[in-house]
Amino acid sequence: MKIEAEWMRGGTSKCWVFETGHLDQTRANLDDLLPRLFGSPDSRQIDGVGGATSTTSKAMILHRPADHDIDVDFTFAQVGIEEAAVDWGSNCGNCSAVVGLYAIEKGWVVPTGNTTRIVTRNTNTGQIIVQLIPTPAGALPIVPDAHMPGVASAGYRVGLGFKDPAGKTTGKLLPTGEATDTIVAGGTRWTVSMVDAGAPVVIVRAEDLGLDRARYDSWVAGVELQLETLDHIRRQAAVRMGLAPTVAEAARAVPKLAIVASPTPSDPDCDVNVMMLSMGKPHPALAITGSIALTLAARTRGTVLNAITGDTPGGNLKLRTPAGVIETWSEERDGSLLVGVDRTARTIATTIIHLPEALGRAVEASLASATQ
Amino acid sequence: MKIEAEWMRGGTSKCWVFETGHLDQTRANLDDLLPRLFGSPDSRQIDGVGGATSTTSKAMILHRPADHDIDVDFTFAQVGIEEAAVDWGSNCGNCSAVVGLYAIEKGWVVPTGNTTRIVTRNTNTGQIIVQLIPTPAGALPIVPDAHMPGVASAGYRVGLGFKDPAGKTTGKLLPTGEATDTIVAGGTRWTVSMVDAGAPVVIVRAEDLGLDRARYDSWVAGVELQLETLDHIRRQAAVRMGLAPTVAEAARAVPKLAIVASPTPSDPDCDVNVMMLSMGKPHPALAITGSIALTLAARTRGTVLNAITGDTPGGNLKLRTPAGVIETWSEERDGSLLVGVDRTARTIATTIIHLPEALGRAVEASLASATQ
Numbered sequence: 163m164k165i166e167a168e169w170m171r172g173g174t175s176k177c178w179v180f181e182t183g184h185l186d187q188t189r190a191n192l193d194d195l196l197p198r199l200f201g202s203p204d205s206r207q208i209d210g211v212g213g214a215t216s217t218t219s220k221a222m223i224l225h226r227p228a229d230h231d232i233d234v235d236f237t238f239a240q241v242g243i244e245e246a247a248v249d250w251g252s253n254c255g256n257c258s259a260v261v262g263l264y265a266i267e268k269g270w271v272v273p274t275g276n277t278t279r280i281v282t283r284n285t286n287t288g289q290i291i292v293q294l295i296p297t298p299a300g301a302l303p304i305v306p307d308a309h310m311p312g313v314a315s316a317g318y319r320v321g322l323g324f325k326d327p328a329g330k331t332t333g334k335l336l337p338t339g340e341a342t343d344t345i346v347a348g349g350t351r352w353t354v355s356m357v358d359a360g361a362p363v364v365i366v367r368a369e370d371l372g373l374d375r376a377r378y379d380s381w382v383a384g385v386e387l388q389l390e391t392l393d394h395i396r397r398q399a400a401v402r403m404g405l406a407p408t409v410a411e412a413a414r415a416v417p418k419l420a421i422v423a424s425p426t427p428s429d430p431d432c433d434v435n436v437m438m439l440s441m442g443k444p445h446p447a448l449a450i451t452g453s454i455a456l457t458l459a460a461r462t463r464g465t466v467l468n469a470i471t472g473d474t475p476g477g478n479l480k481l482r483t484p485a486g487v488i489e490t491w492s493e494e495r496d497g498s499l500l501v502g503v504d505r506t507a508r509t510i511a512t513t514i515i516h517l518p519e520a521l522g523r524a525v526e527a528s529l530a531s532a533t534q
Numbered sequence: 535m536k537i538e539a540e541w542m543r544g545g546t547s548k549c550w551v552f553e554t555g556h557l558d559q560t561r562a563n564l565d566d567l568l569p570r571l572f573g574s575p576d577s578r579q580i581d582g583v584g585g586a587t588s589t590t591s592k593a594m595i596l597h598r599p600a601d602h603d604i605d606v607d608f609t610f611a612q613v614g615i616e617e618a619a620v621d622w623g624s625n626c627g628n629c630s631a632v633v634g635l636y637a638i639e640k641g642w643v644v645p646t647g648n649t650t651r652i653v654t655r656n657t658n659t660g661q662i663i664v665q666l667i668p669t670p671a672g673a674l675p676i677v678p679d680a681h682m683p684g685v686a687s688a689g690y691r692v693g694l695g696f697k698d699p700a701g702k703t704t705g706k707l708l709p710t711g712e713a714t715d716t717i718v719a720g721g722t723r724w725t726v727s728m729v730d731a732g733a734p735v736v737i738v739r740a741e742d743l744g745l746d747r748a749r750y751d752s753w754v755a756g757v758e759l760q761l762e763t764l765d766h767i768r769r770q771a772a773v774r775m776g777l778a779p780t781v782a783e784a785a786r787a788v789p790k791l792a793i794v795a796s797p798t799p800s801d802p803d804c805d806v807n808v809m810m811l812s813m814g815k816p817h818p819a820l821a822i823t824g825s826i827a828l829t830l831a832a833r834t835r836g837t838v839l840n841a842i843t844g845d846t847p848g849g850n851l852k853l854r855t856p857a858g859v860i861e862t863w864s865e866e867r868d869g870s871l872l873v874g875v876d877r878t879a880r881t882i883a884t885t886i887i888h889l890p891e892a893l894g895r896a897v898e899a900s901l902a903s904a905t906q
């Protein structure tokens with residue numbers, strides 16, 4: 163059995179891109195089929211297409227819906243490596259960047275104007291992501307020439323615009339109804355902002371942690387001394403935002419915690435210095451969903467972040483992270499708000515994956531007996 | 535520009551398989567083209583087909599020679615990961631196993647009888663490898679069913695028979711002319727055998743190192759206490775075998791050193807316990823070339839290994855390694871000797887790799903100006 167797939171890079175991830183129609187032909191359960199194709203379970207994925215790391219063991223499954231408001235529905239699958247299992251629980255921001263490019267390359271969407279807009283919907287989260295791809299003179303250039311940090315070669319620039327991202331988890335941009343709240347932890351009162359946009363995030367001021375805003379490179383060491391207090395803040399925020407019934411029951415990954423400070427006046431390259439905590443540790447960069455949440459927080463009067471950035475009339479926001487400065491953008495149009503960030507993407511290979519044995523045999527046999 | 539390639543697993547490696555004709559169409563230098571296709575230089579190879587490990591950043595380049603005695607010429611390329619460079623200096627035994635299967639799958643060789651013999655020649659080393667693939671009733675089975683240690687799923691069984699492997703580096707199976715020699719190192723006289731077959735190897739007796747043959751799992755700890763002495767033995771062997779002019783100039787990788795002992799009488803599963811040193815450390819398994827050298831050493835009267843195994847009339851030899859027992863085989867036919875080991879192989883995907891920019895433009899331009 164053979165299965166068509168495109169192997170694509172989206173941002174700093176590699177991703178196998180399938181169409182539902184091609185997968186359906188196998189008549190196999192995707193929770194069995196994807197691990198088999200990827201070579202799992204095996205820490206090296208030596209007998210399959212997986213790359214044996216979390217950023218290279220990913221699949222996107224694409225579908226053209228009957229709904230004419232949406233060009234492409236897409237479902238993200240994080241394929242297990244040592245386990246023959248698939249996690250369908252979240253989207254991957256980096257991999258999302260392949261969807262619009264795929265639609266143009268396959269002729270699903272005809273490039274129009276200097277920028278082509280592809281309306282995509284992630285089925286894991288329900289989030290609509292409008293993808294903006296430069297198509298000068300109405301065509302995708304033959305040779306891509308856009309660059310991004312963390313990727314050595316050029317790709318096509320893809321703007322990922324999250325449509326009306328506020329309140330997707332809790333129903334409200336400000337789940338407590340307030341732009342700032344006070345949380346007591348480690349014997350101190352902390353002024354924080356809690357926002358839900360892209361992902362739930364609680365925002366803490368670096369100065370309250372005693373971090374030196376002029377020495378961003380000293381933050382990791384300073385933060386690591388206060389991880390226990392920061393996690394206590396985060397767990398209380400989980401309860402305040404309605405994400406957990408008690409502090410003890412707060413999840414490890416939600417909400418995320420962001421530490422922010424204004425840059426020094428001599429640093430014109432960014433609007434705010436940011437350090438995220440992820441799974442209890444300082445994160446070397448900033449997830450796309452986190453950058454969306456911070457952008458909406460900056461746009462919202464009264465938050466601790468808005469106090470740093472002021473209103474951002476142009477809509478663009480430059481966030482310094484340990485991995486470099488990330489720029490986000492905002493666009494109001496037809497009564498909707500797009501909040502976005504740019505990535506690059508390209509197709510690495512057009513492939514036909516070989517599946518030696520028919521996993522769908524049991525299904526075929528049961529179908530045959532059912533119709534007798 | 536698009537380039538056809540098959541992505542195949544050979545043994546415990548993944549390998550990109552190209553035909554010279556397809557690569558020639560790019561008019562690019564392979565030392566530039568392969569790193570670009572693989573995504574190098576980049577420790578993650580995130581923008582290319584490479585797998586970011588030494589066993590998944592490999593290419594095989596295949597060619598059907600005019601010489602009718604050879605079915606396929608193949609060249610192995612170890613593609614750099616952090617460096618945009620290609621190492622053409624050696625063959626990869628595991629990847630060799632894809633060549634015969636490719637020839638059958640592409641119709642270059644028509645399966646004949648219950649076992650099809652494909653005569654392949656590695657151009658890196660000049661070694662002819664006769665590949666034996668089971669083809670019951672004259673056909674490759676649709677579903678492969680052969681298993682091997684280190685690979686979770688089934689593949690096609692491929693026997694790799696090294697034709698007349700003796701003396702490929704030094705000209706002689708026994709470079710010193712003797713089946714055993716005495717080397718003095720660490721104040722002790724060591725009885726060793728030096729053989730050149732597949733690769734140059736010096737063989738040391740485990741008992742001389744004070745290792746307990748009944749406790750194979752204790753060898754690593756015992757060997758690690760004597761690494762300096764063992765390297766001294768190895769360097770003297772390099773000089774005796776004519777591989778280096780002085781002990782100081784001996785290469786780190788050649789010859790390899792093997793430690794051997796007879797198994798306990800209660801262990802009928804193997805003929806000899808083996809531990810190889812590679813780059814100065816105990817190796818977790820046994821390279822294919824090393825297994826060929828040990829098999830010829832076992833067949834040669836008077837070596838320290840022949841004293842353990844005795845003559846092996848059937849030609850098969852079972853070697854215990856930390857990763858499990860490896861079985862080699864020998865076949866005398868038409869005045870030649872084949873010494874071999876079995877692997878499995880399969881095609882993971884049939885692909886067209888996208889090369890965004892024409893690397894060959896400079897060549898095209900210079901060709902164009904040369905013909906004006």
